[in-house]
Amino acid sequence: MGLKLVVNNDDKKEKTFPTCRHNCELFDSVTGQCGINDDINPDDPFVAARCGEMIYKDPSDDSVYVPPHQENSYTKFTLIEDEFEWEYEDESIFYELKGDKFNRVDSTYPLQPDYPSNRDDAVWYVSPDKEWGCWIINKSKQRFMAISNNEAKPGWTKNVYKSPYPLHNHKSSLTLASRMAWYVDEDGYGQYVILANGNVSMISSLKPENWRG
Structure with a gap:
């Protein structure tokens, strides 16, 4: 199956x-x-x-x-x-990306990203507990407003939901964490993706074409 x-x-x-x-x-x-x-x-x-x-x-x-x-x-x-x-x-x-020299001692994550996003539409987000961070790319028209786990409308998998910012930690390794982004589509559903040279290199959950929220 x-x-x-x-x-x-x-x-x-x-x-x-x-x-x-x-x-x-x-x-x-x-x-x-x-x-x-x-x-x-x-x-x-x-x-x-x-x-x-x-x-x-x-x-x-x-x-x-x-x-x-x-x-x-x-x-x-x-x-x-x-x-x-x-x-x-x-x-x-999510996979490790090759070719980067990474010094853990000099890391500023999560308060600041270790790599630039190379995008004009990405902003750096730090979780309320200051334990993790990620880029946010919002393609929806929704306003950036506070939302809780109980209020987030579920999407097509458990880690996809309607929220302008992530409500769960991506738990990526330190070498990869500053490349993680919360990508919000035009309908307001967000999920984690990986950024490479400003492009979305990998997404977490393919959206079924026949899925209706």
Whole structure:
């Protein structure tokens, strides 16, 4: 039992979903790993679907469904759930990013981020208990107002909900914590994402196309 990805189209030709191993230029065939993220499953289409850094080897191949590379492109997918709980609800889908020299002694997290967001629409947020922080990117028209856990309207997974700021700790490692962002979509639903060079590189929970809040 598990999940599968489907996409609505009128083309009767069977289509497959891209994976890091077979469709991405950033995949290193020698090491068998992604050139950006550590500890991923290169054969899992869900990993490829969440990635904003993927470079397709052959985008002209129409047997592979290539999602639009936009920040909210994950809304193009439909999720068919065989079970109510599913593994991608777990925060463990966040991976360590390679290539950064990080000095824990000089870290200013959580009061200040260790890395810039490289975005004009991101603001740094610190939790009320000063234990953790993240960037906030709000694409909704909702005002920034106080809200509690009991007032937050649930979304499509337990860690997605209507709130202009996060109500739970992302619990990411220190090297990754300053890249975490709470991304609020146009309908007001927020979830954690990873920022890389100003782009949303990885999201926590794909939004089902047929989901209605």
